[in-house]
Amino acid sequence: MSLGQDLAPHLPFLRRYARALTGSQGHGDAFVRATLEAIVAAPGDFPRDVDPRLGLYRTFHAIWSSANIEEDPGAGSGADPESIAQARLARITPLSRQALLLTAMEGFTPEDAGYLIGAQPDEVERLVAEALAEIERQTRAEVLIIEDEPIIAMDIETIVRDLGHSVTGVAVTRDEAVAQAMARRPGLVLADIQLADDSSGIDAVRDILQEFQVPVIFITAFPERLLTGERPEPTFLITKPFQRSTVKAAIAQALFFDQATIPA
Structure with a gap:
């Protein structure tokens, strides 16, 4: 089975996650498109030592993390407005909420979520608890x-x-x-x-x-x-x-x- 066939069943759910993470269909789908473009451009870089769904989300998070940068005040008019908007959105959704969405909405185990966001399982559980505490304070x-x-x-x-x-x-x-x-x-x-x-x-x-x-x-x-x-x-x-x-x-x-x- 080709890599595309392996990944196809998981794409609707990656879209769901991306939209929930960014708060909009447009931004979420843009990140998913960028993820697929990265896979097509360098299929050899796709992690083959894990389940295809896990590898897909891992690639997505690499793209997401690359946008999670501080806007350069000296960028001036040369900065891409869409890139700036995506970077701002990336800063809005903290790691704790990423951990919560991955486990509660997407059904990943703390171990798998840790693999996706670069954290140990106990750190994922701490982040989820932090997100839940924040929810308790929500308006x-x-x-x-x-x-x-x-x-x-x-x-x-x-x-x-x-x-x-x-x-x-x-x-x-x-x-x-x-x-x-x-x-x-x-x-x-x-x-x-x-x-x-x-x-x-x-x-x-x-x-x-x-x-x-x-x-x-x-x-x-x-x-x-x-x-x-x-x-x-x-x-x-x-x-x-x-x-x-x-x-x-x-x-x-x-x-x-x-x-x-x-x-x-």
Whole structure:
């Protein structure tokens, strides 16, 4: 099997990670493209002594780390604005949150996460604990849940409340979601893709975003359908069935970027 065939099944999930790490589809996909370009340019440098997924994420982190540099004040007009923006984003997402996303969202063990970010397993566990402590100090938000499966909706609501956030409501259709959002504007939306009346959570979110901006996390059993990189897609995505830790990490990261201010 070729290297491309080995890596193809893992690309949607690298896109998910990259978007969660950068806080945007555009920046995340740019880093993924740069990763693939580096692999194509020097396939012999790809780490073959580890699982292909691990090697892919390792190459991504090498690209990510290369952008995590201080902007040169003397760069002047010769600096690439996109490169500067990416470097600023790299500084915004600290190592502790990288460790949390790798373990909670991507399912890597502390050993594997350590390999990816250049840390020992016990250091990864310390970084994750640091990220969780930071989440506890995070500004509280009002959350709208769009989910038509009662048990899943209750589970999500419990997770949201356990994090200290409040729930503005639980909607099961597109129309309900839009009406609830207009009645009480949430600070975060968690949306299933397929809703009770065969309407779409994506359409509900699109309607809401036409009225006001709010961070959104989508929940789906088929993430690869939304992570092609070919059209506007979710920045934050949770895969069903999900772990509670995954939902917590996604909520924290979505609010982190919503509340963060990128230096001018």
